[in-house]
Amino acid sequence: MKAQAMTAFGAPLTPMELDLPKAGPGEAIVRVTSAGLCHSDLHLHDGYFDFGDARQPVAIEMPAVLGHEIEGEVMELGEGASGPPVGARVAVYPWLGCNACDTCRAGDQQMCIVPPRRALGVAKWGGMAEYVHVPFADALIPIGDLAPGLGALAMCSGLTAFSALKKIGAPPPEQPVLLLGMGGVGLMAMTLAKSVSPNPIVAADIDPAKREAALRYGAVAAIEPTMDAWKKVAAQRGPAAAAIDFVGAPATFGFGTGALKRGGKYIIVGLFGGKASLPLASLPLKPYSIIGSYVGRLDEACELIALMRAGAVPAPPINERPLAEANSAIDDLRAGKVVGRVVLKP
Numbered sequence: 001m002k003a004q005a006m007t008a009f010g011a012p013l014t015p016m017e018l019d020l021p022k023a024g025p026g027e028a029i030v031r032v033t034s035a036g037l038c039h040s041d042l043h044l045h046d047g048y049f050d051f052g053d054a055r056q057p058v059a060i061e062m063p064a065v066l067g068h069e070i071e072g073e074v075m076e077l078g079e080g081a082s083g084p085p086v087g088a089r090v091a092v093y094p095w096l097g098c099n100a101c102d103t104c105r106a107g108d109q110q111m112c113i114v115p116p117r118r119a120l121g122v123a124k125w126g127g128m129a130e131y132v133h134v135p136f137a138d139a140l141i142p143i144g145d146l147a148p149g150l151g152a153l154a155m156c157s158g159l160t161a162f163s164a165l166k167k168i169g170a171p172p173p174e175q176p177v178l179l180l181g182m183g184g185v186g187l188m189a190m191t192l193a194k195s196v197s198p199n200p201i202v203a204a205d206i207d208p209a210k211r212e213a214a215l216r217y218g219a220v221a222a223i224e225p226t227m228d229a230w231k232k233v234a235a236q237r238g239p240a241a242a243a244i245d246f247v248g249a250p251a252t253f254g255f256g257t258g259a260l261k262r263g264g265k266y267i268i269v270g271l272f273g274g275k276a277s278l279p280l281a282s283l284p285l286k287p288y289s290i291i292g293s294y295v296g297r298l299d300e301a302c303e304l305i306a307l308m309r310a311g312a313v314p315a316p317p318i319n320e321r322p323l324a325e326a327n328s329a330i331d332d333l334r335a336g337k338v339v340g341r342v343v344l345k346p
Contacts, residue, residue: 002346003129004326005063009047012327016063018125021133023078028137030092034152035127036069037329037342039183043271044122045330050273060123067128067344068094068121071152074140075131083137091151092132093139093301094120110295127152128326130346139298141305149318149343153188154304156295157316157341161189162304163296164244164269165196171241171264173198176233178259180225181246181270182210184341187316189244190217192304195312199241202233204255213317213339225255240264244293250274260288267291316340 001020004013023029044066048055070092074084084090096119097104097112104112110119117123118135126132134140143151150158168177177197179189182205190213193201203214204225211222220237223229234240239261245252248270257266257278266288296304307313317340321329329342 001130003065003125004323005065006045006060007063009058010045013128013330014063015324018063018065018129020131023076023081023133025079026081026137027078028074028081028083028134028140029076030070030072030090030132030134030140031075032070032072032127032130032132032346034071034149035067035323035344035346036149036152036156037067037326037333037344038069038156039185039333040068040156040271041066041121042330042334049271052273052275065125065129066121067126068119069152069156070094070120070127070132071143071149072132077137081137083140084142088140089143089146089151090140091143091155091301091305092120092127092134093141093298094122094126094155095295096120096135096139099136107297107299109298128323128344141302143305144309146305146309147315149320150308150315151305152343153316153318153341154308155301157185157188158192158304159296159301160269160293161185162192162196163300164267164293165189165192166300167267167291167293168197168199168242168244168265171199174200175241175261176200176202176220176237178202178204178240178243178256179214179219179246180204180243180252180256182207182214183246184316184338185269186246187213187217187340189246190214190219191314191316194218195307200237202237202240207336209339217314217316225252227255227258230255230259234259242267244269246270248272250276257288260286262286262288264288265291267293269293318343320345
């Protein structure tokens with residue numbers, strides 16, 4: 001199969017012909033029709049995550065095929081595989097665990113630590129190729145006549161946003177929720193917010209074009225991420241019941257926690273990295289919760305696809321490009337030139 005493969009960290013992807021594994025018992029082969037490009041792909045391409053005082057290296061066997069936002073058509077099912085039939089259009093849930101441990105049986109496959117690692121586009125070959133081998137056919141989610149590319153985006157940017165929004169809970173509906181960072185995941189959260197929460201959404205981003213996009217998708221206000229700008233919003237609407245940080249940098253941590261009401265929730269999703277400090281006495285005195293949110297569960301992915309198929313979620317901005325342009329797409333995403341999401345087409 002043709003693929004854009006990573007052969008060294010930081011190096012341009014290389015066009016390669018790779019041998020496609022056969023579908024064993026319970027497995028599936030999917031012909032890829034769309035592969036979303038995610039900020040996490042940039043960290044994997046770099047070969048590390050920024051932990052502040054240190055770089056956490058990424059363990060990937062080369063050649064690696066990135067792309068964990070995968071949509072396609074079922075081409076082959078292994079013996080005993082349960083899932084959509086051959087020919088069905090599907091989104092591929094990529095955050096696979098062992099499918100047998102207590103964590104996986106509880107529905108939290110994305111948290112599984114049983115080796116070997118199985119996440120598609122991270123530990124195993126992903127969607128930047130003509131085909132993808134799926135170790136568990138029950139990870140295939142039918143998407144019917146959903147618009148091309150939306151199923152792919154649902155598997156990371158959509159799922160990550162959806163799972164984080166659900167962690168808000170049910171604060172009084174008049175209290176605002178602050179979304180920090182209007183990149184691909186943040187804008188997906190804007191499109192999903194009304195399906196999850198009745199609370200007014202305030203968006204914050206340093207880029208005026210992304211703030212304008214947030215307003216088009218229903219934000220009641222879109223501001224620069226400064227306390228002066230937030231104070232003007234809070235004077236009308238009150239402090240934030242929750243803040244979801246889709247950046248995950250020291251500056252956004254300080255801004256997001258500073259905008260919260262007493263007893264609010266700061267939910268961190270972004271992996272920009274760095275190190276933050278806070279006065280420990282502020283936690284019991286304010287008091288607020290700091291919650292990490294990592295992608296989402298398979299049942300949440302199925303729930304999200306059902307919402308999208310029902311038309312409850314407007315489509316975010318999608319920029320389609322041929323798979324052969326993967327390197328230029330990575331460069332544009334790294335430079336902050338992408339509004340919405342890039343979808344690569346093999």
